[in-house]
Amino acid sequence: QELIYTESDLIVTPIIDNPKIIKQVPVRFDMKTLHIPTYSAVKLSSMKDVDWNDFLQRVCLLLDSSEKNTGAARSKLNLLHYLCTVAVHKEIASRLISSQLFPILIQQLRAAATWDIRAKVARVIGLLALHTSELGENVPVSEAIILLTELIRENFRNSELKQCLLPALGELLYLIASEEEKREQPREGWVVPSAAYTVLMRCLREG
Numbered sequence: 001q002e003l004i005y006t007e008s009d010l011i012v013t014p015i016i017d018n019p020k021i022i023k024q025v026p027v028r029f030d031m032k033t034l035h036i037p038t039y040s041a042v043k044l045s046s047m048k049d050v051d052w053n054d055f056l057q058r059v060c061l062l063l064d065s066s067e068k069n070t071g072a073a074r075s076k077l078n079l080l081h082y083l084c085t086v087a088v089h090k091e092i093a094s095r096l097i098s099s100q101l102f103p104i105l106i107q108q109l110r111a112a113a114t115w116d117i118r119a120k121v122a123r124v125i126g127l128l129a130l131h132t133s134e135l136g137e138n139v140p141v142s143e144a145i146i147l148l149t150e151l152i153r154e155n156f157r158n159s160e161l162k163q164c165l166l167p168a169l170g171e172l173l174y175l176i177a178s179e180e181e182k183r184e185q186p187r188e189g190w191v192v193p194s195a196a197y198t199v200l201m202r203c204l205r206e207g
Contacts, residue, residue, distance in 0.1 A: 015174070016126035016167035029081035033074075035062060038082060041089035056099055059083070064104050068113050076112075080120035087124055093131035098139055102128070106144050109151070119164040122148070126168035129175045137187050145172055149196045152203070159207070166203060169196065 017024050031038050036058045039047075047055070062079050065072055086092050096102070102125075109121045125144060135141070148169040155161040176190045 012174075014130050015170040016123065016130055018167075021167075022163060027081045027084045029078050029085065034078055034082055035075065036079070036082075039086075041086045041092050044086060045089065045091045052095070056096075056101060060101055060104050063101070063108060073114055073117060076108075076117055077120060080117065080124055083124045084120070084127060087127040088131055090131050090133045093128045094134050097128040097132045098134075098136035102139055102144075106140065106147060109144075109147055115161065118151075119161070122164050122168040126171045129168070129171035132175065135175060135179045135190075138189060140189055141172055141176060142189055142191050142193070145169065145196050146193055148172070149193065149199050152199050153195075156202070162203065162207070166200075169200070173200075 013020070015021070029038070036055065039055065044052070044055070059079065063076060065076070083096075087096065105121050105125055109118055109125070112118045112121065148165050152162055152165050152169065155165075173192065173196070176192060180187075180190065
């Protein structure tokens with residue numbers, strides 16, 4: 001083992017927002033145009049259930065809006081920037097990934113009007129996967145992995161898009177692996193399709 005590994009090989013570093021991989025531009029959001037209160041992660045973690053559910057419902061309604069105009073797209077992007085800033089808090093990430101927000105993020109990844117929004121949605125998903133300390137059994141992780149795999153395959157020649165999608169896929173795979181290590185039985189909703197491995201290996205081989 002001493003010959004095969006160096007100690008640094010065994011240190012797990014984040015895939016998403018890792019400056020050694022790609023330099024990320026700091027995320028900023030505009031409080032004035034955000035149509036929800038901009039609570040800090042600390043404030044959110046101390047909220048009572050009623051207030052938390054009310055806040056979450058407002059976030060989901062804004063994100064799930066079907067308006068296609070420029071203002072609506074800008075509003076969604078601003079909201080996603082805000083979510084990026086609170087998703088790095090472990091308790092908030094755990095609550096958000098197990099809430100009704102996660103399926104809406106998947107839906108936005110599939111159907112958002114612009115790639116700007118899809119890229120930010122992928123970043124939020126990746127940050128939630130990285131920072132969550134507990135994964136609920138009903139979280140549709142497989143669905144997110146299948147969709148990310150399809151999008152990477154469809155846009156394989158677009159390296160900029162792959163750089164948005166691959167970190168989210170990597171964090172979800174690592175999250176599943178860590179959770180399954182903690183438990184004796186793998187969960188049905190966490191099955192990783194073979195296509196995900198195929199696409200990943202192709203990215204490593206050709207990227």
